[in-house]
Amino acid sequence: MSAGKSARLSIREIAELSLFCALMVAGKECLRLIPNVHPVTLLLLLATAVYGAKAFYPAFGFALLEIALYGAGLWNLMYLYVWPIVVLAALPFRRSESRAFWAAIAGLHGLCFGALCAIPYFFIGGWQMAFSWWVSGIPYDVIHCVSNTVLVFVLFPPLRRALERAKKTSGGRE
Numbered sequence: 001m002s003a004g005k006s007a008r009l010s011i012r013e014i015a016e017l018s019l020f021c022a023l024m025v026a027g028k029e030c031l032r033l034i035p036n037v038h039p040v041t042l043l044l045l046l047a048t049a050v051y052g053a054k055a056f057y058p059a060f061g062f063a064l065l066e067i068a069l070y071g072a073g074l075w076n077l078m079y080l081y082v083w084p085i086v087v088l089a090a091l092p093f094r095r096s097e098s099r100a101f102w103a104a105i106a107g108l109h110g111l112c113f114g115a116l117c118a119i120p121y122f123f124i125g126g127w128q129m130a131f132s133w134w135v136s137g138i139p140y141d142v143i144h145c146v147s148n149t150v151l152v153f154v155l156f157p158p159l160r161r162a163l164e165r166a167k168k169t170s171g172g173r174e
Contacts, residue, residue, distance in 0.1 A: 009054065009057070012170065013051070013054060016051075017047065017051065017054060017055075017057045017058050017061070018058075018061070020043050020044075020046075020047050020055075020058035020061075020062075021057075021058045021061035021062050021065060023039070023043055024038075024039065024040045024043050024044070024058065024062040024065075025062060025065050025066065025069070027039035027040065027043070028040055028066075035140055035143060036110070036113075036140050036141075036143045036144035036147060037143065037144075037147040038147075039151060039155075040062065040083070041086055041106045041109055041110065041148045041151075041152065042106065042148070042151045042152050042155055042156060042159075043058070044058065044059055044062075044083060044086045044087055044090075045086065045090050045102055045105065045106060045152060045156060046156065046159055046160055046163060047059075047087070048086070048087050048090040048091055048094055049090070049094050049095075049102075049156075049160055050160065050163045050164060050167065052091065052094060053087075053091060055087045055090075055091075056084055056087050059083040059084040059086065059087050060080070060083075060084065062079075062083055063076075063079040063080050063083055066079055067079065074120055074124075075117070077120055078116070078117040078119075078120060081116070082113065082116045082117060085109070085116065086105075086109050089105060089108075089109070090102075090105055093105075099153055099156065099157050100153070102152050102153075102156045103148075103149045103150075103152045103153035103156070104149070105152075106148035106149055106151070106152035106156075107145045107146070107148050107149035107152075108145075109148060110141060110143075110144030110145035110146070110147065110148035110149070111141050111142070111144070111145040112141070113141055113144050114133075114134045114137035114138060114140065114141040115134050115141075117133075117134075117137075118130040118131070118133045118134040121133045
């Protein structure tokens with residue numbers, strides 16, 4: 001940890017990161033009639049760019065809220081690793097200003113979503129089960145890829161600027 005930076009969350013950060021969780025759930029619910037179109041990846045990338053590793057909190061928070069809303073299933077396990085992977089992938093590049101880069105990360109996550117979610121099926125039924133599960137979802141992964149790419153390409157830069165400005169003007173007050 002660098003000097004002056006605490007590993008602990010401030011009250012303000014708890015509130016702000018909780019808002020990310022709420023926005024992810026609300027955004028996903030509002031768009032649920034359109035398969036695989038939602039702002040979750042966009043919001044996780046924004047949280048990573050602005051808050052760094054603290055973005056893992058909304059990633060896990062979102063997964064836990066979804067589990068609370070929809071109940072138990074194998075997808076619970078998937079959500080506990082598939083969303084933090086977005087944060088993990090973006091974390092080393094959080095200072096990047098490239099709109100295309102952030103859109104590519106989002107698109108790649110959308111495209112790989114089904115493959116990532118097929119991992120538990122490998123342990124249940126082997127390669128054949130995992131592969132067939134993944135292949136059957138490829139059309140949805142393509143939708144996920146395109147929607148993530150467009151949302152992040154259009155919205156990431158202005159939202160990042162607004163968040164960074166808000167953090168700067170707050171002066172770190174609790």
